[in-house]
Amino acid sequence: MAPPRPPPRTTPSRALPAASTALTSHSPDETRRIGALLGDLLEPGDVVLLEGNLGAGKTVFAQGVAAGLGVEAPVTSPTFTLIHEHSGRLMFYHVDLYRIEGDAEAVDLGLEDYFYGGGVTLVEWSGRAPGVLPAEHLAIQLQPRGESERAIRLVASGRRYVALLAAFERRITGT
């Protein structure tokens, strides 16, 4: 007789703690300054996901994050090489998944080694490989509002990122 089947696996219903905030940038420099405030607060293992259409300002934001991490080398779009590694106060892994198609290709890139290493990983076009992304992260959506304005929404998933977002908001408001 066949052994009894184990009970069906259910996904844990405990939702991750979450929080969000929204702000507006009025220029590329302001977007860099906002990114730098965040970069200054990042810790080993942090993951930042950037979403938004072509030209939304993801790379501009990433340049600010790099500056906040003390990266001195120029930060350009990794659209063709997919991953740029920079050293600063922490390693900064700048990833662009625009050219990949699906999770399997992201796994081939070794993306998980970056996520679970001791540096900071920032991913542009993270929606291209949703299955490989850590459940806990800070997601940032950039949306153009005309020529030089960008709506920026930050969504924290997980305890670490809720705390990070709270610290970021204190910096932004100067409290």
Ligand SMILES: Nc1ncnc2c1ncn2[C@@H]1O[C@H](COP(=O)(O)OP(=O)(O)OP(=O)(O)O)[C@@H](O)[C@H]1O
């Ligand atoms: N407030 C703003 N914040 C950021 N970029 C802005 C802003 N206003 C205008 N821009 C312009 O928008 C463009 C943003 O380009 P960027 O390369 O950062 O976009 P991207 O989201 O990374 O695009 P891609 O998907 O091609 O990687 C730049 O030319 C920048 O000068």
Ligand SMILES: [Mg+2]
């Ligand atoms: Mg870009």
